[in-house]
Amino acid sequence: MKERIIAYIDGFNLYFGMKTDGNKTLWLNPQKLITSLLKSNQELISIKYFTSRVRNNPDKEKRQKTYIEALQTLSNFQIIYGHYQSHIETCRRCGHSYPYSNEKMTDVNIAVAMMEDAHNDLYDTAFLVTGDSDLVPPINSVHKIYNNKRVFVAFPPNRHNISVQKVAKGNLIIGRKKLIDAQFPNEVVKAGGFVLKRPLTWI
Numbered sequence: 174m175k176e177r178i179i180a181y182i183d184g185f186n187l188y189f190g191m192k193t194d195g196n197k198t199l200w201l202n203p204q205k206l207i208t209s210l211l212k213s214n215q216e217l218i219s220i221k222y223f224t225s226r227v228r229n230n231p232d233k234e235k236r237q238k239t240y241i242e243a244l245q246t247l248s249n250f251q252i253i254y255g256h257y258q259s260h261i262e263t264c265r266r267c268g269h270s271y272p273y274s275n276e277k278m279t280d281v282n283i284a285v286a287m288m289e290d291a292h293n294d295l296y297d298t299a300f301l302v303t304g305d306s307d308l309v310p311p312i313n314s315v316h317k318i319y320n321n322k323r324v325f326v327a328f329p330p331n332r333h334n335i336s337v338q339k340v341a342k343g344n345l346i347i348g349r350k351k352l353i354d355a356q357f358p359n360e361v362v363k364a365g366g367f368v369l370k371r372p373l374t375w376i
Contacts, residue, residue: 175214175215175216176212176214176215176216176297176298177215177216177218177295177296177297177298178207178211178215178216178217178218178296178297178298178299178300179217179218179219179220179221179290179295179296179299179300180203180207180217180219180220180221180299180300180301180302181221181223181283181286181287181299181300181301181302181303182203182207182220182221182222182223182302182303183223183279183280183283183301183302183303183304183305183308183329184222184223184224184279185224185225185279186302186303186304186305186329186332187201187203187302187303187329187332189329189332190304190328190329190330190331190332190347191329191330191352193330193331194330194331194349196374196375196376197353197375197376198349198352198353198356199240199372199375200240200243200356200357200359200371200372200375201352201355201356201357202243202247202355202356202357203220203222203244203247203250203302203355204217204220204247204248204249204250205354205355205356206347206351206352206355207220207300207302209351209354209355210300210327210345210347210351211300215298217249218249218295218296219249219250219251220247220249220250220251221251221253221283221286222244222250222251222252222253223252223253223254223255223279223282223283223286224241224252224253224254224255224279225254225255225278225279226254235372236372236374236375239369239370239372240372242361242363242369243357243361243369245363246361246362246363246364253282253286255278255279255281255282280305280307280308283301283303283308283311284308284310284311284314287299287301287311287315287324288311288314288315291315291318291319291322296322297321297322297323298322298323298324298325299315299322299323299324299325300325300327301324301325301326301327301341302326302327302328302329302347303326303328303329303332303337304328304329304332304333304334304337305334305337306334306336306337308337309336309337309340312324312326312337312340312341313340316340316342323342323343324340324341324342325341325342325343325344326338326341326343326344326345327344327345327346327347328344328345328346328347329347330346330347330348330349330352333346357371359371359376
């Protein structure tokens with residue numbers, strides 16, 4: 174019997190971690206990445222990818238739309254959306270006001286999904302890709318309530334977090350080579366034949 178794995182990916186945490194080293198790894202195939210990180214006695218059941226739709230920036234919206242459509246070509250892959258909450262920020266120095274958006278609900282959605290899947294005995298190990306300390310409480314809850322389950326954390330580049338490491342039952346930092354080796358091909362063909370092309374700024 175192989176150890177059952179469900180991966181939970183904090184999409185924006187991973188994205189901004191990769192982006193600190195440039196744009197060349199952003200066309201990432203998460204399924205290929207997660208598979209490369211597993212041991213031979215582990216079986217990937219599914220991947221749950223948590224993100225929000227970008228707003229108020231047409232270029233970013235277009236790139237994200239293309240990427241999400243590429244993700245939708247993967248099997249046993251679910252995208253779970255939070256949302257952006259927009260508000261007005263005012264500079265204290267100059268008084269200039271500008272729109273600003275915060276991503277909301279991702280950490281809550283990840284926590285709910287991990288707990289529901291543990292309750293339904295869908296995994297032996299939750300493979301969590303994040304460096305967000307807001308997920309420390311649900312990690313602790315999984316370990317406290319389900320003695321036979323564990324949460325293993327894979328930190329995105331430049332997103333290592335000591336508080337998360339302390340509560341996880343195992344961790345690693347995703348290396349740049351793993352990301353480079355797990356890219357989608359430059360062209361991804363959808364089921365209907367439409368060809369998705371890697372955004373030019375991600376090459």
